Amino acid sequence: MKFYYFHLMPYPMEHDEPSSWVTLSNRRYDPEIGHALYNQYLDQFEHAERLGWDGLCVNEHHQNCYGTMPSPNLMAAMLARRTTRAKIAILGNGLPLRENPLRIAEEIAMLDVVSGGRIISGFVRGIGPEYFSTVVNPTHSRERFYEAAELIVRAWTEPGPFAFDGRFYRYPFVNPWPRPLQKPHPPIWCPSQGSSETVEWAARRRFPYLMVFTPIKRIAQIYGEYREACERYGYQASRYQLTVNLPIVVAENDEKARTIARQTALWVYHTGLRMPLTFWVPPGYLTESAFRRSLAVPRKLPTELSFEDLEEGGYIICGSPATVRDKLRVFSDELRAGIVCSGLPAGSHEATLDMMEMFAREVMPHFREDAAVDETAGIGR
Amino acid sequence: MPSQHRLIVRETPVELLSDGTGPALLFLHGAGGAGRWLPFHAELARRFTVYLPKHPGHGGAPAAEWIEHISDLAFHYLDLLDELKLDRVHLVGSSLGGWIAAEMATMASHRLKSLALIAPVGIKVDGWIYPFLFAMELPQLVATVFHDQAKALALAPGDLTNIDTLAELYRERAALARVSWNPYLYNPLLRRRLGRITAPTLLCWGERDRVAPLLCAEAWAKEIPGAQLRTFAASGHLPHLEEPEAVAAAVADFCGPREVAR
Numbered sequence: 291m292k293f294y295y296f297h298l299m300p301y302p303m304e305h306d307e308p309s310s311w312v313t314l315s316n317r318r319y320d321p322e323i324g325h326a327l328y329n330q331y332l333d334q335f336e337h338a339e340r341l342g343w344d345g346l347c348v349n350e351h352h353q354n355c356y357g358t359m360p361s362p363n364l365m366a367a368m369l370a371r372r373t374t375r376a377k378i379a380i381l382g383n384g385l386p387l388r389e390n391p392l393r394i395a396e397e398i399a400m401l402d403v404v405s406g407g408r409i410i411s412g413f414v415r416g417i418g419p420e421y422f423s424t425v426v427n428p429t430h431s432r433e434r435f436y437e438a439a440e441l442i443v444r445a446w447t448e449p450g451p452f453a454f455d456g457r458f459y460r461y462p463f464v465n466p467w468p469r470p471l472q473k474p475h476p477p478i479w480c481p482s483q484g485s486s487e488t489v490e491w492a493a494r495r496r497f498p499y500l501m502v503f504t505p506i507k508r509i510a511q512i513y514g515e516y517r518e519a520c521e522r523y524g525y526q527a528s529r530y531q532l533t534v535n536l537p538i539v540v541a542e543n544d545e546k547a548r549t550i551a552r553q554t555a556l557w558v559y560h561t562g563l564r565m566p567l568t569f570w571v572p573p574g575y576l577t578e579s580a581f582r583r584s585l586a587v588p589r590k591l592p593t594e595l596s597f598e599d600l601e602e603g604g605y606i607i608c609g610s611p612a613t614v615r616d617k618l619r620v621f622s623d624e625l626r627a628g629i630v631c632s633g634l635p636a637g638s639h640e641a642t643l644d645m646m647e648m649f650a651r652e653v654m655p656h657f658r659e660d661a662a663v664d665e666t667a668g669i670g671r
Numbered sequence: 672m673p674s675q676h677r678l679i680v681r682e683t684p685v686e687l688l689s690d691g692t693g694p695a696l697l698f699l700h701g702a703g704g705a706g707r708w709l710p711f712h713a714e715l716a717r718r719f720t721v722y723l724p725k726h727p728g729h730g731g732a733p734a735a736e737w738i739e740h741i742s743d744l745a746f747h748y749l750d751l752l753d754e755l756k757l758d759r760v761h762l763v764g765s766s767l768g769g770w771i772a773a774e775m776a777t778m779a780s781h782r783l784k785s786l787a788l789i790a791p792v793g794i795k796v797d798g799w800i801y802p803f804l805f806a807m808e809l810p811q812l813v814a815t816v817f818h819d820q821a822k823a824l825a826l827a828p829g830d831l832t833n834i835d836t837l838a839e840l841y842r843e844r845a846a847l848a849r850v851s852w853n854p855y856l857y858n859p860l861l862r863r864r865l866g867r868i869t870a871p872t873l874l875c876w877g878e879r880d881r882v883a884p885l886l887c888a889e890a891w892a893k894e895i896p897g898a899q900l901r902t903f904a905a906s907g908h909l910p911h912l913e914e915p916e917a918v919a920a921a922v923a924d925f926c927g928p929r930e931v932a933r
Contacts, residue, residue, distance in 0.1 A: 312806070422806055427852040429845050566808055573805065573852075574845035578734075581841050585834045
């Protein structure tokens with residue numbers, strides 16, 4: 291199994307506002323604290339590479355305290371020069387949120403060339419509140435996503451210049467310099483929470499599917515749907531097409547791990563992801579049938595989940611090294627996920643570094659049968 | 672009781688309510704007003720044949736994917752006039768419906784005997800940014816739209832535990848967002864076209880409007896040649912709902928003489 295270190299780069303704070311997104315006043319953001327946090331977070335990434343993590347994951351969110359990374363490509367750029375071996379997974383760029391997605395093709399190509407071909411390029415639509423922050427029309431989200439993805443892949447693979455004339459994006463000359471280093475282009479991943487349309491699209495294009503912050507039962511179900519779809523398209527999914535993003539907390543014993551996780555994971559769910567329903571589901575962001583499906587099988591909002599829901603539901607893993615190993619076995623052996631993207635939130639910077647070391651020493655080596663395999667070879671293209 | 676009709680306008684299905692006797696009057700509803708025959712409409716139906724269609728995607732009506740821009744809705748209603756074989760009508764619209772009506776008037780003033788705009792949105796007004804209603808939960812929405820919040824009950828949605836009801840509301844919000852998310856609630860091209868309107872125009876405005884305050888009314892009055900402005904002291908954004916008799920009388924008194932004159 292491959293391990294990727296995932297960071298939200300949160301701005302940890304408490305507040306009583308109804309939303310941590312879009313409207314939470316940025317007066318509460320202290321750039322002095324932000325300076326310390328960004329540098330700690332980047333140190334954690336660099337530490338992760340030294341400790342043996344296979345990849346480092348950044349992502350895009352706007353106007354919130356949950357994740358202060360409006361430009362993941364900037365963070366990837368810093369990592370490209372400060373690391374030498376680990377993959378740099380951008381999970382991902384919010385394609386429909388850009389007015390000029392050709393810029394994404396250019397930036398990823400730059401990063402790929404600088405990093406020596408270590409970039410993984412996630413394509414996402416962005417979650418609901420991003421449509422309030424960027425004011426991109428959410429009723430165009432899906433079409434813009436597919437159109438931008440097509441444009442970017444063509445920009446990477448077809449010799450330029452060529453003309454592109456889409457519904458949302460139009461260019462008389464598509465001809466980005468540089469071209470990416472990886473052939474035919476950097477692997478593309480689809481991080482998602484299980485929308486059937488995205489599962490289908492990712493399987494058809496052979497793009498790895500990353501389940502983000504989802505209960506384990508649902509992960510199993512969506513993996514099943516993805517594998518089935520791959521077979522319908524005439525191939526068998528590689529295990530490196532099935533990836534999962536789940537926070538892991540490891541400590542000397544279960545009790546201590548649970549105490550830490552109760553604090554850090556609940557902050558993510560109860561504060562970081564706190565927002566009104568109107569932000570989660572902007573008009574037209576879901577198709578009407580997807581909207582009906584979401585009502586027919588109601589799921590709790592993040593703020594409605596208790597710590598027990600998170601732990602028992604398999605949204606997170608926490609425990610002693612032995613417990614964490616056992617729980618990870620479910621992902622590696624039963625769900626047959628090839629890559630685990632995980633942050634190890636521990637509270638302070640020092641505690642996080644310690645937790646990372648414990649994980650690298652006592653958990654990771656037990657899952658290294660595939661140490662010699664390049665998980666990106668032939669995947670995601 | 673109004674009668675219900677279903678017709679097809681250039682392949683787009685239209686559901687409409689109709690009642691009354693007299694000259695034809697087309698009413699275009701605002702968001703949330705689809706399919707609601709209000710006391711205001713009943714009042715007008717005493718002197719006019721009132722037609723109240725649902726915008727595609729609103730009030731449970733099927734969505735029309737081809738509608739991407741407010742002008743698409745304007746063309747749709749000009750086509751509806753043809754389908755109804757109405758050569759010239761009195762055109763009345765509230766809020767979003769007022770915006771559509773104004774777009775129609777800039778395209779085809781000759782089809783209008785008169786134009787009554789009830790707190791329309793649709794133009795950019797210096798010094799005012801429309802509050803972003805899409806981001807509001809119901810209580811804040813009601814407090815923003817209505818002066819007398821009890822009046823909001825007239826537009827209360829059905830059973831909010833019912834999946835069909837919720838899906839229809841979601842469809843309606845999507846239909847609204849398609850034409851109004853960004854630029855939010857206006858067409859940058861409309862304001863400079865308002866000078867083309869030759870139909871006699873009445874503007875009705877709630878003095879307590881918090882969506883488009885009186886400042887906006889002044890901008891409309893300035894741009895539409897000869898437009899008259901009537902304000903209503905005890906109303907928010909929907910004066911025809913908060914003061915139905917007074918607004919209906921103002922509209923009827925404005926439209927009636929235009930009927931005779933032409």
